[in-house]
Amino acid sequence: MATRLGDDERRQALEHLTGWAMVEGREAIQRRYVFRDFSEAFGFMTRVALAAERMDHHPEWSNVYKTVDVTLTTHEAGGLTELDVKLAQTMDRLAGK
Ligand SMILES: C[C@H](O)[C@H](O)[C@H]1CNC2=NC(N)=NC(=O)C2=N1
Numbered sequence: 001m002a003t004r005l006g007d008d009e010r011r012q013a014l015e016h017l018t019g020w021a022m023v024e025g026r027e028a029i030q031r032r033y034v035f036r037d038f039s040e041a042f043g044f045m046t047r048v049a050l051a052a053e054r055m056d057h058h059p060e061w062s063n064v065y066k067t068v069d070v071t072l073t074t075h076e077a078g079g080l081t082e083l084d085v086k087l088a089q090t091m092d093r094l095a096g097k
Pocket residue numbers: 056057058059073074075076077
């Protein structure tokens with residue numbers, strides 16, 4: 001199982017993840033992606049779903065039209081781990097952002 005990041009590791013990881021922020025009152029990170037239209041948003045979600053399944057690490061997310069809201073945390077660890085950082089980086093790459 002992945003181990004929780006320490007305070008310094010978490011701070012450092014966040015510095016490199018532009019667009020991502022800590023969730024209030026919860027050890028999790030969040031980001032909103034806004035695409036051109038629904039098709040772009042859902043295409044992104046489909047690509048992320050395949051990557052997430054390969055990683056065995058899954059986002060909490062919702063979609064309204066062209067907006068995708070994402071929260072990442074590691075449930076088993078009760079906080080943020082390297083897996084959340086990796087998935088965030090993968091999502092940014094797949095979003096082209
Ligand atoms: C059994 C399976 O490996 C676990 O339930 C995995 C699946 N995906 C997961 N995703 C996330 N975000 N956190 C987890 O702890 C987690 N655990």
